Amino acid sequence: MNDESREKFLELFNKSKEFTEEVLRDNERLRQRLGMLEEANKDYAARYTEIEEQNNSLASLYVASYQLHSTLDFREVIHIVLEILLNLVGAKSFAILLLDENTNELRSVACDGEDLVPGIENISTQLGEGILGEVARSGESFYLHDGKPSLDRPLAAVPLKIKDQVIGVIAIYKLLVQKHAFTAVDYELFALLAAHAATAIFSAKLFAESERKLNTIQSFLDLLTTTS
Amino acid sequence: MMKTDNARFLVVEDSPTMRQLIAFSLRRFPNAKIIEAVDGLDALRKLTGSEKVDLILTDINMPVMDGLKLVSMVRGNADLKDIPIIIITTEGAEEDRERGLALGANAYIAKPIQSSHLIKTISELLAV
Numbered sequence: 001m002n003d004e005s006r007e008k009f010l011e012l013f014n015k016s017k018e019f020t021e022e023v024l025r026d027n028e029r030l031r032q033r034l035g036m037l038e039e040a041n042k043d044y045a046a047r048y049t050e051i052e053e054q055n056n057s058l059a060s061l062y063v064a065s066y067q068l069h070s071t072l073d074f075r076e077v078i079h080i081v082l083e084i085l086l087n088l089v090g091a092k093s094f095a096i097l098l099l100d101e102n103t104n105e106l107r108s109v110a111c112d113g114e115d116l117v118p119g120i121e122n123i124s125t126q127l128g129e130g131i132l133g134e135v136a137r138s139g140e141s142f143y144l145h146d147g148k149p150s151l152d153r154p155l156a157a158v159p160l161k162i163k164d165q166v167i168g169v170i171a172i173y174k175l176l177v178q179k180h181a182f183t184a185v186d187y188e189l190f191a192l193l194a195a196h197a198a199t200a201i202f203s204a205k206l207f208a209e210s211e212r213k214l215n216t217i218q219s220f221l222d223l224l225t226t227t228s
Numbered sequence: 229m230m231k232t233d234n235a236r237f238l239v240v241e242d243s244p245t246m247r248q249l250i251a252f253s254l255r256r257f258p259n260a261k262i263i264e265a266v267d268g269l270d271a272l273r274k275l276t277g278s279e280k281v282d283l284i285l286t287d288i289n290m291p292v293m294d295g296l297k298l299v300s301m302v303r304g305n306a307d308l309k310d311i312p313i314i315i316i317t318t319e320g321a322e323e324d325r326e327r328g329l330a331l332g333a334n335a336y337i338a339k340p341i342q343s344s345h346l347i348k349t350i351s352e353l354l355a356v
Contacts, residue, residue, distance in 0.1 A: 052344045059343055063249045083245045086318060090340040178320030178338040 057189045060088045064193055068200035072207040077200045078110045081170070084193060086112060089186065090179035091172045093117040098160075098168040098201070099127065099136055106136050106169060117173040119151045135159050136166050141191065143182070149173050156182065158190055160198035167198055232354050236261040238279070240271040240286035240298060241316075246339075250285055250316065253343040257350070268293025272301060275308055283350060288317040288328070296331055303332035312353040316341060 064084045071077060078096060085091040093113030097106045104127040111120045128137040135142050135157040142157040149155045155175065160168040175181070182190070237254050239262060241247040251262045263279055265271035267290040275281060284302065288295040295315055302308045312335075315328045320338030328336045335349045 052342075056343045059252050060249060060340075063245060063252055067245045067248065080245060083243050087243060087246050087339050088249070090318075092318075176318055176320055176339070179340070 065196040074204040077204045081197045090176045092176045093174035094172045095120040158194040232257045234259045235282045238263045238281045238284045240265045242290040268298035284313045299331045
């Protein structure tokens with residue numbers, strides 16, 4: 001090989017080396033970019049799951065509030081609240097307690113799963129007394145994070161609140177076997193459901209009261225008409 | 229066109245809240261027709277009447293006729309036996325699930341339902 005050929009060869013060799021190095025650098029850049037895209041994909045997947053969960057909660061809340069405000073019959077409203085707690089929240093044993101404004105007594109008005117937690121059908125406590133009484137007094141929810149639930153210590157106790165006025169408490173003692181614990185979304189859903197349930201119960205009570213008064217006035221008017 | 233387009237669903241539930249929630253989820257399928265029944269017997273009447281159904285979603289605990297009885301009756305009827313059935317129930321124990329599937333249900337979903345899971349299950353069953 002003469003000098004000229006050697007030089008050409010070296011030149012080609014160097015160019016090829018530079019090209020190979022450039023390809024390797026590109027490969028590294030692409031590998032890094034791929035890693036970033038994979039991370040972004042994971043992030044999107046997590047966000048998608050989160051949005052699906054929120055969507056699910058919104059659907060549950062929409063249906064629950066629609067049903068709760070579909071009637072002014074007190075018993076029917078209570079029945080709907082029980083249905084929601086069982087089917088949408090996944091509660092197995094629970095009680096709805098209402099506060100008597102005159103005596104400040106918090107008392108069970110409806111429950112389900114009393115065979116699993118005997119006594120939930122007859123809960124009676126004073127405002128500020130025990131966990132349930134304290135939830136009714138403070139208007140703040142209670143969630144049991146440690147230990148086993150008992151009649152005095154439910155898994156969750158959420159106030160039925162209209163603005164600052166507490167009219168009762170929903171107490172959950174046991175969840176369905178397939179529901180191991182409350183999720184983060186459950187806490188929000190629970191609070192919103194309690195607010196809707198409170199308004200529905202309060203409206204139904206007011207309606208029943210006004211109906212009763214109307215009937216009394218009507219009877220009085222009937223009596224006056226017949227006697228005059 | 230997907231097999232889930234224009235699908236006719238029979239929702240068998242005694243709880244109006246759950247019927248509405250399931251119907252709400254089913255609206256994701258284009259032109260879905262939703263037929264509602266309040267118990268197993270009501271569902272059978274609709275199935276043997278003029279209603280044509282592509283998929284049944286049924287609860288277990290219902291008055292008059294429960295969901296398990298409905299599954300048995302559907303599977304024992306020559307005209308209805310091929311309709312896919314999904315059980316949606318609060319009974320989430322493994323033995324309940326096995327019992328439901330052994331009777332002929334195609335899928336078993338424990339409440340509270342996740343809409344995305346329900347949609348996925350239905351899509352898989354109707355794609356077959």
